[in-house]
Amino acid sequence: MVRAPCCEKMGLKKGPWTAEEDQILTNYIQLHGHGNWRALPKQAGLLRCGKSCRLRWINYLRPDIKRGNFSREEEDTIIKLHEMLGNRWSAIAARLPGRTDNEIKNVWHTHLKKRLEKNHVTPEIKGRSVDISTFDHELKTDQELVDSSNLAAGSDQTEEHRPISPQQCSSDTSSLITGDIDTSNNNMCMKIESSDDFPEMDENFWSEVLSADNSRIVSDFSAFGTEPQLQFPFSPLVIEVEQFYATNSNMYDSTEYWHDLFTRAGGSLDLLEI
DNA sequence: AAACGGGTCAACCGCTGGCCT
DNA sequence: TAGGCCAGCGGTTGACCCGTT
Numbered sequence: 001m002v003r004a005p006c007c008e009k010m011g012l013k014k015g016p017w018t019a020e021e022d023q024i025l026t027n028y029i030q031l032h033g034h035g036n037w038r039a040l041p042k043q044a045g046l047l048r049c050g051k052s053c054r055l056r057w058i059n060y061l062r063p064d065i066k067r068g069n070f071s072r073e074e075e076d077t078i079i080k081l082h083e084m085l086g087n088r089w090s091a092i093a094a095r096l097p098g099r100t101d102n103e104i105k106n107v108w109h110t111h112l113k114k115r116l117e118k119n120h121v122t123p124e125i126k127g128r129s130v131d132i133s134t135f136d137h138e139l140k141t142d143q144e145l146v147d148s149s150n151l152a153a154g155s156d157q158t159e160e161h162r163p164i165s166p167q168q169c170s171s172d173t174s175s176l177i178t179g180d181i182d183t184s185n186n187n188m189c190m191k192i193e194s195s196d197d198f199p200e201m202d203e204n205f206w207s208e209v210l211s212a213d214n215s216r217i218v219s220d221f222s223a224f225g226t227e228p229q230l231q232f233p234f235s236p237l238v239i240e241v242e243q244f245y246a247t248n249s250n251m252y253d254s255t256e257y258w259h260d261l262f263t264r265a266g267g268s269l270d271l272l273e274i
Numbered sequence: 275a276a277a278c279g280g281g282t283c284a285a286c287c288g289c290t291g292g293c294c295t
Numbered sequence: 296t297a298g299g300c301c302a303g304c305g306g307t308t309g310a311c312c313c314g315t316t
Contacts (some may be wrong), residue, residue, distance in 0.1 A: 016284070016310080038301070054302075055285065090304060106283050106306075 013047045017056050019047060025053055026061050059102045066098025068274055070107055080114055 017025075028044035034057065037050035046053060059065075070078075074096060081092045089101035089108075096104065 014286075036301085050301085051287095052285075058303095059284070087305065101304075104286075110282055 012049050014052070017060075021048070022056070022061055025057060028063075029057060055102075059100045064098055065100065070099075072112075074099070075107070075112055075115075078108060079116065082108065082112075 024046055028040065032043070034040055034054070037054040040046075040050055041048045041053050042052075048056075077096060078092060081095055085091050087105075089105045093099055093101040093104050268272055
């Protein structure tokens, strides 16, 4: 497969954008949209490649871009999400309205990484990381997961709100995520068949999750780089992970947001307690 | 005032995966 | 099924800024 040349074409401009170019691009997209980035510069009369136009629009010209320094809250959110997701800047950016992946990446490398190093607060030290290989390697059926969850709920927590711990939520380190909703008791179960996109958590993390007194919320698997449509329903494990962070960062306080996610994933909000 | 060096960030590069034919 | 195109992603670069000497 031969890759088509991009900016290597003679006559295509590179480097910083001028105000005039910005205006041309903005005007064109506002009038016609950006159906085909490759064709756009020619149609708009810009001597740029489509890739450059796309980048300029997404990272700078888009009207919903938030300008200015990152707030402390935003920085904390990035740190938390980075612990969960790693260098998946687009996934992190999806959780921060108005911020681009490029911007978040820059902030991480120029501020946050150094701040963490200075404070000696690494994900490992903070206790949010554990090798998923510590999970059980035996796959369980949905019913077994429900049973194990219910069994574990025998102490001070209701069965509905009891998260399935790594030990309870069985997994295989090289498999896919599948599952079904058990609508009879509002519990959602899954078999984990892939750990590639799964956050890593350790005992401390689960202690924190278990101690959190939160209502059940739903999660977006896209945060882990997967398609919600394919991955739904969500695992109790992931729900509780998201629940934890949502509660601690006030990121997801919009019912509409969760409703939208749930709808996109093909489920019903009624199945959950929000 | 000039030189230097570190920090910042916009932009580029190259790769990947999805979609279409 | 293979090839080609495309958008999107993460890593990297380099120009610019600003504080220090």
